[in-house]
Amino acid sequence: MLEPIEVSAEELQHLVSDRALKGETVLLNMGPQHPSTHGVLRLLVELDGEIVVNVVPDIGFLHTGVEKNMEAKRYWQAEVMTDRLDYLNPVGNNLAYCLAVEALTGLEVPPRAQAIRVILAELQRISSHLVWLGTHLLDLGASSLFLYTFREREYILDIFEMVSGARMMTTYIRPGGLWRDVPEGFTEAVLNFVRMFPRRLKQYEALVTKNPIYKDRTRQIGVLSKEDAMRWGVTGPMLRASGVAYDTRKARPYCGYDRYDFDIPVEETGDVYARYLVRVEEMRQSLRIIAQAVDNLPSGPVRSDDRRYMPPAREEIGRNMEALIRHFKFWTEGFAPPKGSAYAAVESPRGTLAAFIESDGTPRPYRVHMRTPSFANLQALPVMAKGALIADLVAIVGSVDIVLGDVDR
Amino acid sequence: MGLEHKLGDLGIVTTTLEQAVNWGRTRSMWPALFGLACCAIEMMAAQASHYDMSRFGMELMRASPRQSDLMIVAGRVSRKMAPVVRRLYDQMPEPKWVIAMGDCASCGGVFNNYAILQGVDEIIPVDVYVSGCPPRPEALIHGVLTLYEKVRGEKLTDWAMAEEETA
Amino acid sequence: MSEERIQQMAAALAERVGGEVSRDNNQTVVRVARERIVEAATILRDAFGFQVAEDVTAVDYWQRREPRFDVVYHFFSYEHSDAITLRVAVDDGETMPSITGVFPGANWYERELFDMFGIPCGGHPDLRRIIMPYDWEGHPLRKDYPLGYEEPQFTFNFDEIQARKVQGKR
Structure with a gap:
């Protein structure tokens, strides 16, 4: 055959x-x-x-044809595809796409929606790092941590399910804001997690950070120098582990990240162990951001009221004939941003994730390109792996934190 | 000799060979450790502490297809991956079963395009389809239990005939 | 990331390589001639401190414009958080000079250009298909390449599509 x-x-x-x-x-x-x-x-x-x-x-064994398929869909429909690119970071993918669409259309996002976006994106970062931590340790033969990290991940997925109805593929962030406001009990659930998680994080660190076997298998393994990391376009925790204090949230703030107080964890050694340290510290910083965002959660609408690009509010449809017509036209015809292109970058758990959208003035995007972090990070694998032992290759591949959906698109 | 000797008369249970064999097959079905995309994460979650699939005798994910009898196709199958999936299936020893986990493996899901196979049943026979994008771990467990029901109703002669056909 | 600074750099770059500066939503775009892209990338790296080619992609304007493609480069500098976009028009069959000598990180992106758009990059160290299988025909992201839509299986066409699938042995 x-x-x-x-x-x-x-x-x-x-x-x-x-x-x-x-x-x-x-x-x-x-x-x-x-x-x-x-x-x-x-x-x-x-x-x-x-x-x-x-x-x-x-690579390419998980090539999904997302970019091509998005060209055939309308702006609202195409967002569904972005969830499934980096399947450990669906919220971040939605966010990058929505920011690009907002840059194209000039949609203003209300402050409450901004804060909820930040909370969800940071929760997603923690859950992604938890999956990474569990599987990376599993690769190295420590299977107990996998069970712990997936237990904590369930708390986060429960919050996602609460707001959107889906555990992983939420599509909750939409161009111009959110799908709808968060339900009652959202802040309590998030605060519960914020209170509970630092203790659990300490438990992980007690298991791993000073573990002599883990240290032996990861220190001075897969070293990526600062210069190499920058030249090869590596971003995210890998870049920070190599000593470059770059974080998209600080350098190119979006969703009001400049208003939150958090640090960028940086390590100098650039080995697998440094990447572990950076990611664990990032989880802690994410908690800080979440706590600040929940404390200062503004009230108000969660969707822009720009009538050119937003569907009418649900309550309006029942009372107003024009709203019903507009609702129908909106969901059948979509909206058409002006001609031009936009490029929006966010910090995904793996690095700089950016969406490039070119519009030709029709309701379907003319070209969508996702700049995915794993694609560039994986490029540097030969640089890191040369000279290593074959057994260490597993640790190095694990430390890149690749998601193949993110690499192949 | 043995236990009966010590305890006295334990009585006799009669059953058919078929039932005994099928019972044995359902009690320790080893899935192949083979994840493709998003559904693989939920498959991992089903294996992990919160859902704990080992309650059904499935805690042992075998990384080698030659040691496993259940393939959970967890995720979208691209045209580049399709020959690999087929080869893995061929490497699994009989009897073997396939669960298509998620919409992409069942019918292509949201990806109706050049790159994705519109359902893994275009290349390998599927026993149980689990819907969802991705399915919840409970849904996967339900899929597995549905497969058990199917296996319990299987006839040994069917397997023999299928082997003759392929031989 | 001061806007003024980027505008100044864009203007200086445009002057040195004969480009044209424009503003496109949130991007500062410099349109550069195909032959001078390596020169422009070198200037960005050496004179303006851009450290990484963050993204390289293309847009296909099939039947809308000549030359057919626009290759879009996004450069970024970690030091100053500057971002600049370069656009280069390329026609079908023309070779794009590779910038891997200046920014090695563009390696896989240029392979992707070759794979998905069929734009070969001259001087690339390892120009093979990267995502599609080696024996794949065509370049999927071109506009004249069909999406490859398959009919969903409904009741009325169930048998027809079922016939294409592998039949179970039981």
Whole structure:
């Protein structure tokens, strides 16, 4: 049924060293189905004994055609696709997309919606880091933490379910604000989590941070220098672990992040251990942001009332014929932003996530491109893995925190 | 000798071989540790402490397809991944079952385009479809229990015939 | 991220490589000729302190405009938080000079350009398909490439679509 692909050796021989052609090194195929590749990543590993000479990542096994598919949908419908890109960070993907649409249309987001966006985005960051922590430790053979982190993650998913009805794919953030206001009990649920979580975080750290086995397996492993990290476009916790204090939330503030008081955790060593430290500290900083946002949660509307781009309010539809007509037209025809393009960046748990949207003045986006952090971060994998032991490759791949939906789109 | 000797007459239970075999198959079904996309995270959540699928004898996810008898296709299958999924399925020993977890694996979900297979049943036979995008862990557990019901009703002769056909 | 600073830099860049500055919503765009993109990238890196090619993508204006594509570069500087967008018009079949020599991080993005749009990047160290399978035909993100829509299975066409699927052994 399957025809073999004809690829000549000459086409691919620049991927391996000269020694591989003489048979001095071994070429090993890792993935696409491998428990430690966190999805469907394929790595072509060139080995000299146990030492990794080179790694060639082969991606695209989860290519979903999101960008092409979004061009065929209207602006409101296309947002649903963004959830499923980086499936550990659906809220952040929605946020990047909505910010780009808002930049195109000039929609103003009310302050209450801004604050709720921040709360949800930070909760999502914590939940993403929890999944990372659990699976990364699982890769290294410590299976107990996986059970703890997924227990805490359930609290966050319960909050998401409360506001949107879905555990993961919320599509709660919409262009111009939110789908609707948060239900009663939202602030209590969030505050409960904020009170409970620091204690749990301490428990994790007690298990991991000073654990000699973990330290042995991660320190001085997968070192990425500051210069390399910047040159290869690496962002997020990986960049900060290499000593660059860059965070999109500080450098290019959105959703009023400049009003919150939080620090950027930075480590200098750039190894796997530093990435762990940065991510754990980030969870703590996220808690700080959430606490501030909940304390100062403004009241008021959660959606813009710009009638060109927003559907009429629910209560209006029952009373007003024009509103009903507009509601119908809005959901069948969509809205058409003016011609032009916009680029909006947010800080996802993995790094800089940006949406580039080009509009041609019709209700469908002419071109949507998502600049996803894992794609650039994975590029640096060969830089980090060269010279490492094959057993450490698992730790290094885990520390990149790749999400293949984010890489392949 | 053995336990009966010590305890005396325990009585005799009669059953058919078929029922005994099917009972055995449902009690320790090992899924392949094989995640594709979003649903894999919910599959992990189903395995983790809150939902705990090991209550159904499924705590052991095998990373090698040769040791597993259930494939949970958790996520969208792209055209590039399709041959790999088929090969993994072929590597699994008989008897084997497939659960298509989530809308993407069942019918393509929201991705109706060039890159995604419109349902994994285009390349491998599926026993149970679990709906949801992604399905809640409870839904996956329900899917697994539905599969158990199916397995309990299976005839051994059917498997023998299927093996003859492929041989 | 002062707006003035970016405008000044954009104007200076435009003067040196013969470009044209415009403002597009939240982006400062400099339109550069295809031959001078490497020069422009080098100036951005060396004179203005841009450290990373954050994003490289393209837009296909098939049947709307000649030349057909716009390659869009987003550069960013961590130090000053400056962001600038470069746009380069390329026609079908033309080769885009690779900027991997200046910003190595553009490597995979340029491979993606080649894979998804069919815009080859001259001087790229490893120009292969990156996302689609090696034997894939066509470049999916081009506007003349169909979306590949498949019919959903309803009651009226159930049998027809069912026939295409693998039949269960039981």
